[in-house]
Amino acid sequence: MKFTLFGVNIMLPSDVLAAWVFTLLLGAVVVFLVLKKKRLGLIWEYMVTTNHRKIGILYILFGIIYFFRAGLDALFIRTQLAFPNNDFWVFQGEKYNEVFTTHGTMMIFFVAMPLLLGLMNTVVPLQIGARDLAFPFLNAVGFWLFFFGSIFFNISFFLNMTPEIGWTGYAPLSTEQFTPGAGSDFYIFGLQISGLGTIFTALNLIVTIVRHRAPGMKMTRMPLFAWTSLITSFLILIAFTVLAIALYLLMFDRLFGAGFFSGTEGNPIYWQHLFWIFGHPEVYILALPAFGIFSDVISTFSRKRVFGYPIMVLSVALIGFLGFMVWAHHMFTVGLGPMANTFFAITTMLIAVPTGIKVFNWLFTMRLGVIRFTTPMLFSLGFIPSFVMGGVTGVMLSVSAADFQFHDTHFVVAHFHYVIIASTILGIFAGLYYWYPKITGYVLDEKLGRWHFWTFLIGFHLTFFPMHITGLEGMPRRVYTYDDSGGLAELNFMSTIGAFLMGVSMLFAIWNVYKTYKEGRKVGNDPWDGRTLEWSVASPAPEHTFDPMPVVEGIDSFWFAKSAGKKMPVTDQVRATPLEVQSILPFLIGSTLFFLSLGLTFSWYWLSILSAFILFTLLVVRSLKDEREDHYGRRK
Amino acid sequence: MKRLLVMPFLLLLTGCNIKVLDSRSDTANDQAFLIIYSFSLMLIVVLVVSILFIRFVFKYRYTEERKDNIPPDVKGNKWLETAWVIGPLLLLAILAVPTIMMTYDQSPVLSTESEQEGTSVQVTAEQFNWTFEHANGKTEQNRLVIPEGGTILLHLKSEDVIHSFWVPRLGGKVDVMPDRELVYEIKNPQIGTYEGKCAEYCGLGHTNMKFEAEVVSADEYASYLNEK
């Protein structure tokens, strides 16, 4: 659609127009509901909060919203690919390239990351007996940076300037010469801002886990989700920092005429190295917390402690460590030479060993136990075989000479969806069903939970299993159409049905949340007969927890005290509690970075300079309003 | 469960003609072997896990009789845990041997480091076309003609962004880089016409960046070269 606004000719494709209409309508409904129910105060409360549970809720809320947005992208992709030589709506060529770029980028950075960070934020302090994260203010800053980064990335679609460089942003395609539009800049700054927030949150989690544990909660007694969060946070610190520099260099290439990744002297492979030094650990950043969730859930619903606790922790650490030594297995075909290819093939295979340990230990945790098939447990049970299937194709991909065939085909698409959906997404669902009472005070409906689980799991296998074969049939990834040969038509159609089944399953999830809210049956502290400390506090977790502070005497201390019919011993010898504040500054700090990036993207340098100035002013204000001033002895 | 239902159905659909496995050169043949080989080894893992999984989940499920059962407090078992460290290591060692051999044999190298002899073809990729230049200067777009048997040496270079050269039946892919020239060998191709395509996302026309790879007899190749 073409129209003129303020003398400017604007071309709006139908999909963008649809997005505008849909968003405006939805926005109107939300505004109406908020005003009608007089909930503006609630929104303000969340904008100024620094409480870990509330920030966790914000992360989860936006993670879910983006999950639907990126999921819709996936449905567009699958509809376009439903039939050979199909022409669905606008999704051919450019629009198709945009839609797979946003699908990948959003799912990784704005769905999986915030959902995991949200769960960590909410649960980890409760699991280790901390009253909040070590730096509540910084925690809020981390969230609002994520928020504004994600909004920055998302507005590109409404301006019809969506990036079309794939989530990997390979140079030189991502340099100014080949994608001169603003799309790639939205990619760069969106990831840069939200990545910075992620780094702050990781730092915060490390200090919390190392220094804020309850008395007696030794590192060797922590629940596995706390352990995996700790190790994941270290991975984030390294990986996201490398990504930050990669994006920083790409920004100079695009905006200021540097030539790191293109031209006669630049080196496109350097981008790939930097990107995958981030990108491969990122896969473990997504998977490890999920492993932690599964460990806790499986142990709780088998009524047994985790089998082989020390080796479970060790294997997570080992996966994290090896995760940094395998990045070039994404680059077997770029010609690094036989020696590098062999090295990275072997290190990649080695990762299978600690992962295998974990799988067997989960299985043996269930052995001799009493397995209750609750929804969180169903998701965990669905995870084990699905993830093993993804894992073994991973080993197949590590065979570098075979990878010459697999590389960049639907086989790879099948593989990484198998591992990421099976671990991260099923893990997030397991975690959300499991900790929902701790977050909201309600238990989600079990029957709808089962519907959600089975439709999702069947849809997931139906979507991605055929892709192994289409890949071997010669279907590269990131193509918008294919010829009807070798069963491609049938297999692709099957994938499309599966994708829609997954879409339907999410409707069950929504219905479930709505129904649970309507029925409003509050539950007690410990609806699942849990083992770890979070089940000793009220549901939902109050702002001030662990008063009096419990003393931990071993692994699953809460459960052992409970089954012996005793209460956990308590103490009033408690270390200083982190200082929570109410402040709008984190929100404002995030927004200045948003406008700073907007200025750089469109060369409105006055806006960038102004935003930077406001940003530094806000930092000074922050320093002058330090909440600790009131808690310290005044100067004599 | 549902996977077991789906799998035979899929195999019926596709038969054994999967392109990558139905190879038409020694290079692709080796790769197909590796795929089948690693797949079989990995099938062992899947089977072991599935059997344990189904057995444990079924045997230790919650029942009315076991409602109040408190399971023994098992912390771990050194022997078992050692077993599943050593088992996978052995399996991977078996997998690693042919992997290393073929990786050394097949990895693309820089043109300056290549010492192989064979029929050379200069492959130039640009958005969104392939140009093939033969030893005598004969040039054709989007159609690669090579002689059967012997070794084909493809010298690949890109004019703009990164592309990837792929003819599934003749061998795996190799990236076509703008800043360096790589050499990829195809050993002993068999006569036939195969589809080739770009496998690295390269922009707007990526989907349609295809070409035809035609393997002909040595005589036909000679006359092809001399055609005007």
Added chain:
Amino acid sequence: MNRAEQALFNDKKMGFFIYLGVEAIMFAVLFATYLIFTPASNGPQPSEIFEAKTVILSSFFLLSSSGTLWLGERALKSEKQNIFLTGLGITMLFAIIFLGFEVYEFASFVREGHGMGVNVFMSSYYVLVGLHAAHVAFGIGWMAVLFVQYFRQIPLTLFTEKLSIFSYYWHFVDVVWVFIIGIVYLPYLL
């Protein structure tokens, strides 16, 4: 400092050290970038454009500012307020002088036509040394805020903490500069 204050300070110290670790990784990647792309195959070469005089002078000011900060911090501990103020003041002055040299150096390169996009050596030089200079500039602003905090008479323990955190930052920035001398300049000035 009582126990509660000590605990909160140790939290902050640990958090800040982790943050410096993040910074260290950032600079490490930029150093790697510089080593990969320098010298470039055409355009200006490092040995042609670097001037020993500027490097030595700017290094003198930046490196000795670490010393003056240290002296100031020690003076605060023994409650010699004036020496402390002088120490912090000189640190800030030296930092400003250093920044002046950096600006002068960048400006003279650009005047000679050696801008960001001339070749990959210049690009990697600017993104590395420029990021360091930005850190120095940020440090100057930070010191200004410290002065304000001092005269606002915030609790002394809190001020000491803020000063300690800043001094970690400042010494870190100095260490990065030492690496810049060793990796960026020295190989091409000898």
